[in-house]
Amino acid sequence: MFYFHHINCISPQKTFSEIDLEHINTPVGDKLLSVEPAYEGIPLNILRRMGKAVRMGVGAALKITRQNPDGIIIGTANGGMEDCIKFLNQVIDYNEGMLTPTNFVQSTTNAIASQIGLMSANKGYNCTHVHRGLAFENALLDTAMLLRENHGHQYLLGGIDEISAYNYNIEFLEGCFKKEKITGIDLYKTNTAGTIAGEGSVMFLANNNPAGASGKLIALRMLHCYDENDVAEELKKFIRSHFPVSEQPDVFFSGENGDNRLQKYYDACEQAFNKETAVVHFKHVSGEYATVSAFAAWLACHVLQTQKLPMHFLKYAHSKNHFKNILVYNNYRGLQHSFMLISAS
Amino acid sequence: MEREALKAQLKTQIIQFLNLMQVKPEDIRDDEPLFGEGLGLDSIDSIELIVLLNREYGIDIKDPKEGRKVLVDVNTMADYIEAHRTK
Amino acid sequence: MSRIFVTGLGIITAVGHSVEANRDSLSKEISGITKAQFLSTKYTASLPFGEVKISTDELKNKLNACEKGVTRTSLLALHALAEAISSSKLNTDELRAQETALIGADTVGGMCLTDELHHDANTREQGSEYLASYDCGSVTLYLQSKYDIKGISNTINTACSSSANAIMYGARLIHHGLAKRAIVGGCDSLAKFTVNGFNALHILSDEPCRPFDENRKGLNLGEGAAFLVLEREEDITNKHVYAELSGYCNSNDAFHPSSLSENGDGPFLAMKGALESAKLSNGEIDYINAHGTGTENNDEVESRAMMRLFGDVPLFASTKAYTGHTLGAAGAVEAVYSILSLVHGEVYPGINFEKAIPSTGLKPVTAYQKKKLYHVMSNSFGFGGNCSSLIFSRV
Numbered sequence: 018m019f020y021f022h023h024i025n026c027i028s029p030q031k032t033f034s035e036i037d038l039e040h041i042n043t044p045v046g047d048k049l050l051s052v053e054p055a056y057e058g059i060p061l062n063i064l065r066r067m068g069k070a071v072r073m074g075v076g077a078a079l080k081i082t083r084q085n086p087d088g089i090i091i092g093t094a095n096g097g098m099e100d101c102i103k104f105l106n107q108v109i110d111y112n113e114g115m116l117t118p119t120n121f122v123q124s125t126t127n128a129i130a131s132q133i134g135l136m137s138a139n140k141g142y143n144c145t146h147v148h149r150g151l152a153f154e155n156a157l158l159d160t161a162m163l164l165r166e167n168h169g170h171q172y173l174l175g176g177i178d179e180i181s182a183y184n185y186n187i188e189f190l191e192g193c194f195k196k197e198k199i200t201g202i203d204l205y206k207t208n209t210a211g212t213i214a215g216e217g218s219v220m221f222l223a224n225n226n227p228a229g230a231s232g233k234l235i236a237l238r239m240l241h242c243y244d245e246n247d248v249a250e251e252l253k254k255f256i257r258s259h260f261p262v263s264e265q266p267d268v269f270f271s272g273e274n275g276d277n278r279l280q281k282y283y284d285a286c287e288q289a290f291n292k293e294t295a296v297v298h299f300k301h302v303s304g305e306y307a308t309v310s311a312f313a314a315w316l317a318c319h320v321l322q323t324q325k326l327p328m329h330f331l332k333y334a335h336s337k338n339h340f341k342n343i344l345v346y347n348n349y350r351g352l353q354h355s356f357m358l359i360s361a362s
Numbered sequence: 363m364e365r366e367a368l369k370a371q372l373k374t375q376i377i378q379f380l381n382l383m384q385v386k387p388e389d390i391r392d393d394e395p396l397f398g399e400g401l402g403l404d405s406i407d408s409i410e411l412i413v414l415l416n417r418e419y420g421i422d423i424k425d426p427k428e429g430r431k432v433l434v435d436v437n438t439m440a441d442y443i444e445a446h447r448t449k
Numbered sequence: 450m451s452r453i454f455v456t457g458l459g460i461i462t463a464v465g466h467s468v469e470a471n472r473d474s475l476s477k478e479i480s481g482i483t484k485a486q487f488l489s490t491k492y493t494a495s496l497p498f499g500e501v502k503i504s505t506d507e508l509k510n511k512l513n514a515c516e517k518g519v520t521r522t523s524l525l526a527l528h529a530l531a532e533a534i535s536s537s538k539l540n541t542d543e544l545r546a547q548e549t550a551l552i553g554a555d556t557v558g559g560m561c562l563t564d565e566l567h568h569d570a571n572t573r574e575q576g577s578e579y580l581a582s583y584d585c586g587s588v589t590l591y592l593q594s595k596y597d598i599k600g601i602s603n604t605i606n607t608a609c610s611s612s613a614n615a616i617m618y619g620a621r622l623i624h625h626g627l628a629k630r631a632i633v634g635g636c637d638s639l640a641k642f643t644v645n646g647f648n649a650l651h652i653l654s655d656e657p658c659r660p661f662d663e664n665r666k667g668l669n670l671g672e673g674a675a676f677l678v679l680e681r682e683e684d685i686t687n688k689h690v691y692a693e694l695s696g697y698c699n700s701n702d703a704f705h706p707s708s709l710s711e712n713g714d715g716p717f718l719a720m721k722g723a724l725e726s727a728k729l730s731n732g733e734i735d736y737i738n739a740h741g742t743g744t745e746n747n748d749e750v751e752s753r754a755m756m757r758l759f760g761d762v763p764l765f766a767s768t769k770a771y772t773g774h775t776l777g778a779a780g781a782v783e784a785v786y787s788i789l790s791l792v793h794g795e796v797y798p799g800i801n802f803e804k805a806i807p808s809t810g811l812k813p814v815t816a817y818q819k820k821k822l823y824h825v826m827s828n829s830f831g832f833g834g835n836c837s838s839l840i841f842s843r844v
Contacts, residue, residue, distance in 0.1 A: 061383040065380065065382055066381070089701075102566075102571075104642070104646060105560075105570070115416045116413065116646075119406055121645075122406065122646075122706045125833065127606055127832070130607075130833065132706070134701045134703045135834065138703050139703055140715065140718055142700065143833075145605065148589060148590075149590065152586070155603040158601070162625050162627075187583065190580055239601060239602075241598075404705075405708070409649065413649075426651050
């Protein structure tokens with residue numbers, strides 16, 4: 018498919034200018050909020066208007082835009098929701114009277130991609146994919162197609178979602194979050210419904226050039242399915258189509274999130290691997306959100322580059338000391354599933 | 363309200379309403395252009411300031427183009443408020 | 450590369466609940482811009498809208514779609530999707546096949562339910578039935594579940610060009626062998642939220658909109674949905690083909706979040722790119738279904754961009770004076786209209802036009818005419834500078 022370069026990640030952990038995944042931040046209540054950088058590259062005049070999703074998106078993208086990408090492709094399920102509800106609250110509070118438009122303009126999910134385009138005067142392809150748990154995967158697919166159509170081009174590709182007060186409230190009412198306090202990997206030991214809320218912004222420069230790449234996206238598969246056995250079958254087919262019969266991926270990134278209603282999917286998929294494959298879980302550091310697969314892709318590239326995998330990520334003790342490829346499985350709400358196969362470049 | 367106090371209040375309101383970062387009321391000169399150079403506001407800000415005039419001072423400006431004639435600098439805004447405020 | 454043909458159409462707008470009904474209204478210059486009956490906003494007293502003339506409850510009953518949490522946006526989409534599937538004669542196996550993609554687009558999602566959203570976003574009491582229905586993706590997910598569609602699915606939101614991009618994405622999936630057929634389109638419903646948003650920007654007109662007219666005062670918001678079925682030429686046997694999707698392009702104006710640049714680089718590049726992808730010269734475009742919202746900014750910039758690209762601008766008109774600006778649905782709605790023009794060899798006039806914009810002198814088509822058309826361009830330019838252009842060709 019293509020190569021990842023120049024990856025930037027704003028997340029609840031120290032992942033932006035310096036990366037430290039040994040000492041991890043733990044949830045505050047049931048939320049893992051991002052560690053936001055100082056956003057030095059964003060002029061104050063523009064920063065003042067931005068809601069968190071837009072500033073995280075722009076913040077992670079800015080340096081990459083200096084590579085003059087040929088287009089911008091973003092996946093976000095709820096980008097701009099905070100501004101959306103702020104505007105909605107104005108509508109109600111002022112009974113549809115005179116309202117300030119900034120919140121409305123910033124509330125559209127394409128505000129992130131368009132702001133990045135605006136600030137970098139980028140007139141190329143610009144698209145925002147909003148298909149909930151597969152928003153980032155569709156952004157990946159769009160990018161892969163663009164790079165086949167335009168072999169020498171490069172694209173800014175990203176996945177971003179925020180915990181806005183309002184989004185969080187809606188999901189809280191849906192019963193998405195843990196009631197008990199979570200401090201880290203105890204997330205996976207709870208056997209109760211719910212998970213912890215997360216947010217993040219991950220931006221990549223994607224092209225067909227292996228030199229200096231952080232990782233390579235080998236394959237991607239998306240599924241809509243409620244049956245965990247069907248998902249596991251598809252995973253086995255995916256593995257067979259990319260590995261010789263005697264081989265398996267070095268690492269399996271499981272998107273398990275501690276929600277016991279969804280554990281059956283992850284358990285079924287884990288069965289596809291033998292003891293040779295290290296099993297990693299990561300949502301105790303990222304939290305759960307619709308475009309968390311972007312964080313997973315970042316983490317995969319980071320692990321492949323540094324060849325370091327801190328212990329708290331490992332679901333089972335493992336002695337593997339060299340990683341050539343990582344298979345990521347994630348699902349959102351038990352309906353939207355994806356497999357990503359990422360290898361060292 | 364006394365004019366100097368009005369201008370001081372207006373500057374604070376402009377900063378809060380437009381979320382101007384790292385700008386203090388004393389940084390804004392009374393005759394500093396709000397748009398173009400000076401404070402460098404844009405068309406969306408002009409709409410926001412019209413809303414500010416409505417919410418804080420009960421002034422109704424229906425046409426944004428008319429509004430730009432009022433929104434030249436803090437002085438012209440203060441003049442207009444003194445002449446037209448209903449709050 | 451395979452040629453992509455349109456084998457199915459479905460549409461619902463303020464001027465009709467079917468392809469035939471829409472065509473009838475366009476041909477007879479009957480506008481659907483009226484006082485809204487179902488939309489709940491104080492602005493129904495002062496602003497006209499392109500409201501689909503059926504209540505949400507009637508839609509639910511007509512479509513047998515009374516599931517918990519279903520929204521007006523989803524119902525409009527379902528209505529149009531059903532017609533498209535029927536017109537393309539897709540059977541259940543084909544719909545469920547892994548090679549059938551569904552690409553939707555919308556900007557409103559479930560935000561048409563303003564009061565419920567306000568409650569669910571702000572209070573900790575019992576949530577409404579719409580908790581999972583607010584985001585844009587919820588609409589496509591609903592359609593997927595109704596038809597058990599298992600292939601690649603996606604939702605795109607690029608403001609007013611959303612469904613044009615959905616059409617493009619579906620076509621590209623087919624070109625890349627990732628789908629054999631793609632059902633593509635978009636929808637949006639009128640919402641208090643959007644009405645107030647556009648009103649806050651002072652771009653709504655209190656009269657029926659006048660695209661490209663010197664005295665235009667702004668746009669009218671509308672609602673609707675439209676879907677197309679795209680298939681590869683080699684896969685089509687014994688099936689009616691409406692038109693070919695022969696070219697497309699997406700580019701960005703990169704100037705301002707809610708208005709186009711004076712030069713109209715975004716529109717210009719989108720149109721130019723579409724011509725290049727269709728391998729057509731300027732002179733081969735017979736008609737342009739313009740974005741033409743009726744706002745001061747769009748119509749002047751769009752005119753200039755057309756003049757810049759074409760020199761001698763082809764016949765053009767905007768159909769938004771019939772339907773209003775249907776936002777996420779606009780690209781697909783106007784794609785259907787462009788295709789109808791090709792199929793029936795007719796040009797629908799731009800209504801409410803009297804006098805050209807002085808700086809351009811451009812006049813849209815103002816009377817219905819029969820004319821054999823070979824290539825029609827359809828343009829959609831949105832907030833965030835998202836500009837898309839599609840070209841459909843006669844088969």
